[in-house]
Amino acid sequence: MKELLAMTALEAHEAMVAGELDAAEYADAWRAAAGGDELNAYLWRDENDDSPGIAVERPSVAPIAVKDIFCTEGVPTTAGSRILEGYRPPYTATAVRKLIEAGAPILGKTNMDEFAMGSSNENSAYGPVLNPWDRGRVPGGSSGGSAAVVAGGLAPWSIGTDTGGSIRQPAALCGIVGLKPTYGAISRYGMIAFASSLDQCGPFTRTVADAALLLAILQGADPCDSTSIGLPSSPRLPDREDLSGLRFAVPAELASDAIEPGVREVFEATLKKIEGLGGELAEVSLPHAEHGISAYYVLAPAEASSNLARFDGVRYGMRAPSSGDVIEMYEATRAEGFGAEVKRRIMLGTYALSSGYYDAYYGQAQKVRTKIAGDFKAAFTDFDFVVTPTSPSVAFGLGEKTDDPLAMYLNDFFTVPMSLAGIPAISIPAGLAEPNGGGPKLPVGFQIAAPAFAEQKLLDAAHALEGAIGFDARPEGVPGG
Amino acid sequence: MIEREQVLHVAKLARLGLSDEEVETMAGELSGILEHVDRIAGLDLDDVEPTSHVVELENVLRPDVPHESLSPEVALASAPDPEAGAFRVPSPQAEE
Numbered sequence: 001m002k003e004l005l006a007m008t009a010l011e012a013h014e015a016m017v018a019g020e021l022d023a024a025e026y027a028d029a030w031r032a033a034a035g036g037d038e039l040n041a042y043l044w045r046d047e048n049d050d051s052p053g054i055a056v057e058r059p060s061v062a063p064i065a066v067k068d069i070f071c072t073e074g075v076p077t078t079a080g081s082r083i084l085e086g087y088r089p090p091y092t093a094t095a096v097r098k099l100i101e102a103g104a105p106i107l108g109k110t111n112m113d114e115f116a117m118g119s120s121n122e123n124s125a126y127g128p129v130l131n132p133w134d135r136g137r138v139p140g141g142s143s144g145g146s147a148a149v150v151a152g153g154l155a156p157w158s159i160g161t162d163t164g165g166s167i168r169q170p171a172a173l174c175g176i177v178g179l180k181p182t183y184g185a186i187s188r189y190g191m192i193a194f195a196s197s198l199d200q201c202g203p204f205t206r207t208v209a210d211a212a213l214l215l216a217i218l219q220g221a222d223p224c225d226s227t228s229i230g231l232p233s234s235p236r237l238p239d240r241e242d243l244s245g246l247r248f249a250v251p252a253e254l255a256s257d258a259i260e261p262g263v264r265e266v267f268e269a270t271l272k273k274i275e276g277l278g279g280e281l282a283e284v285s286l287p288h289a290e291h292g293i294s295a296y297y298v299l300a301p302a303e304a305s306s307n308l309a310r311f312d313g314v315r316y317g318m319r320a321p322s323s324g325d326v327i328e329m330y331e332a333t334r335a336e337g338f339g340a341e342v343k344r345r346i347m348l349g350t351y352a353l354s355s356g357y358y359d360a361y362y363g364q365a366q367k368v369r370t371k372i373a374g375d376f377k378a379a380f381t382d383f384d385f386v387v388t389p390t391s392p393s394v395a396f397g398l399g400e401k402t403d404d405p406l407a408m409y410l411n412d413f414f415t416v417p418m419s420l421a422g423i424p425a426i427s428i429p430a431g432l433a434e435p436n437g438g439g440p441k442l443p444v445g446f447q448i449a450a451p452a453f454a455e456q457k458l459l460d461a462a463h464a465l466e467g468a469i470g471f472d473a474r475p476e477g478v479p480g481g
Numbered sequence: 482m483i484e485r486e487q488v489l490h491v492a493k494l495a496r497l498g499l500s501d502e503e504v505e506t507m508a509g510e511l512s513g514i515l516e517h518v519d520r521i522a523g524l525d526l527d528d529v530e531p532t533s534h535v536v537e538l539e540n541v542l543r544p545d546v547p548h549e550s551l552s553p554e555v556a557l558a559s560a561p562d563p564e565a566g567a568f569r570v571p572s573p574q575a576e577e
Contacts, residue, residue, distance in 0.1 A: 091551075183535050226538075227534070291524070293517070294517060314568050315556075325573055326570045328571070334497050334498065335498030338497070343507075344511070347495060347497070348515075354491060364522060365518075367524075367529040370532040373535060
């Protein structure tokens with residue numbers, strides 16, 4: 001048997017089922033590893049806390065780290081915000097409940113951009129997460145902690161949320177697998193809402209097979225989330241080894257110079273691997289995808305400005321001291337409790353929804369959303385998948401983009417269109433590339449998108465491609481292989 | 482271009498206190514972001530249906546059966562200022 005921490009979650013699970021691995025001993029080994037967090041990736045860990053909300057009676061699945069956006073009964077849940085400091089929810093999110101019921105001990109809650117707003121994890125009120133490949137760089141965001149713990153050997157797998165790329169982009173920047181399922185595949189109940197029509201929970205894993213195993217645990221309709229549908233059938237482990245008969249579309253709009261040369265090189269080498277496996281490649285036009293960022297940065301802040309109205313210092317969270325009436329208390333609490341990016345998005349969203357601007361911004365963005373979904377629908381009549389680089393660059397330096405909100409938003413250029421269309425997309429590590437300006441090589445993600453509810457097909461293809469890529473690099477000191 | 486007065490108006494709608502400095506930076510940043518967003522303003526989408534939700538779902542109904550809910554103690558446990566089974570807030574009318 002492999003060294004405990006080098007096993008994938010699937011290998012560990014199979015060893016447990018075969019009676020060759022003691023689940024409690026395995027979980028303890030991971031608890032010890034998580035205790036060595038030097039990346040600021042965990043906001044809370046399960047040592048010294050035996051809350052009934054997260055207790056697992058008989059562990060039988062690999063332990064897991066959970067983004068701090070999921071409510072966990074009795075366990076601090078901050079969503080990376082000062083306004084929820086010390087908050088212990090009275091209930092547990094459905095996704096986490098399913099993990100517990102499946103026998104997965106909860107290792108801890110992971111750091112994140114405040115209310116999932118960000119692409120670098122620098123918007124956390126509790127400090128940035130460091131990229132395990134280079135601690136001077138960001139892990140991506142908003143699920144930066146969930147990506148860093150898996151890449152950094154602090155958890156075998158984790159869950160995060162993706163609204164416009166918050167699973168796929170950090171997975172790419174940290175060299176692991178990240179899957180955003182179809183909107184509605186997994187319950188959003190207990191997941192602190194950012195943009196309700198876009199938010200979706202999904203897995204971070206080392207392998208595509210682990211992602212399939214985790215998706216099988218998480219997916220399903222939930223009476224507590226009326227927008228949840230679940231998948232048509234429970235995902236099985238992917239076993240496909242070739243791509244013959246499958247057609248991959250490469251958006252013509254990718255001929256943009258916004259992509260780093262190193263990223264482009266890895267992307268093109270991966271396209272050759274697809275052909276080597278018998279897959280067919282052709283160019284497709286997604287004429288409205290380029291407007292994805294514009295539409296997204298109207299729709300998501302608009303929904304956020306409404307969702308975040310609940311943080312007012314009345315029922316939970318912090319309340320700032322104020323001397324005036326209740327309105328002054330709201331204003332003071334929100335001024336003190338929210339960080340700069342959250343304030344910016346609340347302002348943007350409130351503006352876009354305000355009288356006189358609604359049709360020009362929100363209405364128009366909703367129509368662009370229809371067109372983008374239509375572009376994908378048209379592409380999927382001829383193709384099985386659409387592929388892009390996950391992110392235009394490898395991990396960038398801490399502080400490099402914090403002064404320019406728009407430059408930060410453009411990180412999501414390749415991931416936002418799929419979110420707007422509600423379709424599933426996976427990022428798998430495709431190789432290493434030198435960053436612009438030089439330096440040690442860093443991971444590059446390859447994104448594959450599929451039609452709604454075609455997760456099985458997506459996982460099968462990603463598994464075949466993963467085998468051909470054979471990515472086995474790890475940050476220094478992280479066991480794996 | 483977003484003016485200072487507009488920032489103050491929107492902040493009031495959002496119940497968000499902003500410092501003078503924040504008002505200044507917000508005006509500039511929002512203008513920059515909206516300039517990018519304005520690229521969609523010129524698209525001819527008059528006949529396009531807006532999408533509010535990507536999943537085609539009919540109304541989702543459930544039987545109206547009473548079930549257990551949070552107890553008042555639990556519901557109030559995280560409140561900054563609970564009082565007599567309720568959430569206490571400053572008076573809506575400012576004191577003299």
